[in-house]
Amino acid sequence: MNDLIERLSVEGRSVVVGGPDPSLEELRKRVTDIGYVFVKFVDTRGGTDLGVRVDETATDLSRADFANGTGTAHIEGTLTLDYVKVRCVADIDLASLSGTGRLVKLEEARAV
Template sequence: MDELVERLSVEGQEVMVGGPSPSVGEFQRRVTKMGYVFIKFVATNGGTDLGVRVDEARTDLSKADFANGTGTAHVEGTLTLNYVKVRCVADVDMATLSGTGHLVALEAAHV
């Protein structure tokens, strides 16, 4: 397996909302309307900002209060990282736009 994918597959990685202008409103718009969100794994050299296609069936926003910036959003989605298809799983605290997450490899690398 790819070394970066393997490192980010360990549960409990520190993550934060990434992208050009992270805010609660932008995060909500990306998750609910665009279906594409940026999740940044901060423990890598310089951080690894991943663009994730949101899986609506596996994402749970019922505990997130976007209007008040409280609660937690559970976001899952897919992407390809270093030729490996992966699922990103992240729990994001609305107050800090940070939380924990990890990757799950869906298949082996195709190079």
């Protein structure tokens, strides 16, 4: 397995909301309307900002209060990183826009 993926597969890695405009409103819009979020793993050299296609069936917003900026959003989704299909699993505290996350390897994609 790829070294980066292996390191990010360890449970409890520090993450923050990533992307060009990391804000509570932007996170809400991306999770509920766009279906594509950015999750940044901060404890790599320079951080690793990943674009994740949100899996609506696995994502849980029942403990997230976007209106008041409180609670936790459980976000899951998929992406391909270095030809490897992975699932990103992250729990984001809305007050700080940070939390914990990890990658779960799904399958190796074949290079053409």
